[in-house]
Amino acid sequence: MQANMDRIPYLLTPEEMGRADELTIYAGTPGSVLMERAGGKVAAAAQQMVPDGGHILILCGPGNNGGDGFVAARQLDGAGFDVSVLLLCDPARLKGDAAQAFQNMQLPWSQLTEESLSLGLGKAGLVIDALFGAGLDRALEGMALKAVKMLRASKTPVLAVDLPSGLNGATGAALGAVFEAVRTVTFYRRKPGHLLEPGRSYCGIVEVVDIGIRDDVLKDINPKTFANEPFLWAAVFPVPGRRAHKYSRGHALVFGGQLQTTGASRLSAMAALRAGSGLVTMAVPPGALSTYAAHLTAIMVRPLKGEDALARALSDDRLSGCLIGPGYGTGSKTSVDVVSVLAQGRATVLDADALTCFEADTQRLFQAISACNTAGWAENAGATPKPAKVVLTPHEGEFKRLFPDLNVNNRLTAARQAAQASGAVVVLKGPDTVIAAPDGRAAINGNAPPWLATAGSGDVLAGLITGFLAQSVPAFEAAAMGVWCHGEAGSIAGAGLIAEDLPAAVQPVIAGLVAERAG
Ligand SMILES: NC(=O)C1=CN([C@@H]2O[C@H](COP(=O)(O)OP(=O)(O)OC[C@H]3O[C@@H](n4cnc5c(N)ncnc54)[C@H](O)[C@@H]3O)[C@@H](O)[C@H]2O)[C@@H](O)CC1
């Protein structure tokens, strides 16, 4: 249990981190010991950043974050570094472990003022930001706010303790002005704000250090937020056995749009095949059949001809995953077709037009999703609600159309609420894509390079997720592995990529994951 928990990429909200501290203190490790270790790790990081014994300026706030700063100051001084400490508040305001750490410091200090800061910045090679961490509950003001501006102007590198001051650790939101760190040392586990933008950009390189909190505390806390990393879903990553045949690896059906917009769904179909789906068929309008056929090789194409064309296309029992939306058109026919697809009860990805077309009638979509989730289950069988079978992949614009009442500025909470409201796994795309399940689990992705922001890249993502769903991967894990593989493929294809480059770049990603599972 301990070994596994070590590797699960949990993220802890500041409240959960507070609970981890509390449980550790309750189990016999005093808070002062945790602070001593935290400050020691900060000091070690600072030493690496100023190896020539340059001057280190330490800004300390009124809470335990400041306490870590006092410990770091004492240890750096002991190691022969030249440090100066500037305190934001009256020392009489310090409490508990922080007050004790201040007393133990036994070093000269000054009040943080414009003069003292400007004097310090004149000689400092590094600033340690120990003003506020997890306890910040409002925007920086007064001298803390001025300090942000003065530091930015001075361009002195900043090492942040736990979080750059000014950030909300739970949401990654800037509460106002924020310190811009080149490196952030955080304790025990990352917080959502280290991965969610703009937080991630303010943190620089994030280093997680051990301060002696045991993983047993996680059993009590039961965190539901994760970094989207392979360990989260490696156990269900599909690897074909020696006796596999193409049908045993799943059969994905990708719906294609009219002649003017065939590219989007073709990119998706290619990605579904690359994700490992044994077969991929495209169901396309008869008038566009020859265009599709001319551009596809390993992917099969069938025309959607006649009244009950859709039902016939879906009637093959071997189909194990569907995708509808890319390039499909936003007319009323799309929503009718989406409802028909969902009525089959198959694992399905809805992307792009298949989301937008429900803007005026989201309840109809949510009812169809609920029917899809329950299809195939006896009325009173198993747990309620049933596991999600549907994945929605909106970018922020599509998300707002479907969930106009949710606040996309808090992406983690918004994605969770959307998953709960819709009964689907929701992939809220962006530089920090959030994957949320109706059961409350959520993962934040961190490996996507900015050159993925290019036309058609979302179509590839939808196809990857469909390919994993078709191989019977549960919806949350399929979505999470799709997003991660998409990010890796983006890095492999590299700067200058276009969406057409991505499916091929998925191949080494899959090969790497398979090798890791085998090894
Ligand atoms: N035992 C523990 O709990 C440990 C805590 N650690 C450190 O403790 C930090 C959390 O400590 P705290 O909970 O004391 O929180 P902070 O040190 O972040 O600050 C909280 C204090 O600042 C005040 N405050 C909040 N926003 C303000 C604003 N905008 N302007 C002025 N004052 C403001 C609060 O009223 C409170 O007094 C972590 O980030 C971490 O650095 C580490 O020492 C490891 C162990």
Ligand SMILES: Nc1ncnc2c1ncn2[C@@H]1O[C@H](COP(=O)(O)OP(=O)(O)O)[C@@H](O)[C@H]1O
């Ligand atoms: N700045 C960024 N950094 C990393 N990934 C990004 C960034 N901007 C967008 N992406 C990713 O690129 C993809 C774009 O998808 P989408 O908006 O649907 O575009 P399209 O419809 O043109 O395919 C998503 O997977 C998204 O997460």
Ligand SMILES: [K+]
């Ligand atoms: K800080």
